[in-house]
Amino acid sequence: MTNRDYPCEFCDTTLEQEEKLVTLTLNRGGKVYVFEGVPARVCPNCGHRYYNGPMITRLERLIREDALPGAEPIEAYRVPYTAVGS
Numbered sequence: 001m002t003n004r005d006y007p008c009e010f011c012d013t014t015l016e017q018e019e020k021l022v023t024l025t026l027n028r029g030g031k032v033y034v035f036e037g038v039p040a041r042v043c044p045n046c047g048h049r050y051y052n053g054p055m056i057t058r059l060e061r062l063i064r065e066d067a068l069p070g071a072e073p074i075e076a077y078r079v080p081y082t083a084v085g086s
């Protein structure tokens with residue numbers, strides 16, 4: 001765990017962020033990429049996720065180079081909120 005003496009930039013809590021594996025969705029070039037099991041630090045108060053910058057840059061490069069071993073297409077649905085909202 002990393003000791004921090006600065007607050008979450010979204011909710012100002014100084015509670016320790018939790019290291020978790022999360023699902024990260026990136027939209028690039030009109031395609032949606034869902035990365036599973038991505039390490040992130042999560043604010044225990046507001047849930048904001050903090051990612052390692054170089055890690056994101058690396059994922060973006062792999063997308064650009066179409067070098068994503070283990071990637072498989074999944075079915076997805078796009079739903080306009082106005083269709084389901086009040």
Ligand SMILES: [Zn+2]
Pocket residue numbers: 008009010011012013043044045046047048
């Ligand atoms: Zn927070």
